[in-house]
Amino acid sequence: MQPALDSNILDRLISLGRERGHLTTEDLRARLPIESMSAEDIALVVVHLEETGVPVELEPGLISPERKPASTPRRSAEIIPFPGPRNKTKPTKSEPLQPAKLPLSEPRQDTALLMPPAHWVVAGAGVLAFAVFSLIIFATAA
Numbered sequence: 339m340q341p342a343l344d345s346n347i348l349d350r351l352i353s354l355g356r357e358r359g360h361l362t363t364e365d366l367r368a369r370l371p372i373e374s375m376s377a378e379d380i381a382l383v384v385v386h387l388e389e390t391g392v393p394v395e396l397e398p399g400l401i402s403p404e405r406k407p408a409s410t411p412r413r414s415a416e417i418i419p420f421p422g423p424r425n426k427t428k429p430t431k432s433e434p435l436q437p438a439k440l441p442l443s444e445p446r447q448d449t450a451l452l453m454p455p456a457h458w459v460v461a462g463a464g465v466l467a468f469a470v471f472s473l474i475i476f477a478t479a480a
Contacts, residue, residue, distance in 0.1 A: 355392030363397045379415040386417050
């Protein structure tokens, strides 16, 4: 596989194309190894440039099928895209694979009957503390 094109080269081509308004075949020949690239490789680069908004004016013979391929057959070039923002997808709630089964060993009893009256103890202690502090405040104020 042909090594991936350097993203710096593509970035320079994109910035040059945006400055000028377009790129020509000479611009590509000056900055890319056109002689060692196949027609598919060149087409891939041109498509990438045009997707970024840079029009490319090509000579008809640059991507023609009669173009002489490189001495050794090579695979297409791979363009490494610049990492963009991550997609933040919310995980969807799906139904459980198996429904939960309740234990059948003992029947349900009312939990209010089994709960100790601890909440009443806490409430009573709070009322008692309020009464004591109120007496102290009124006794010292007079």
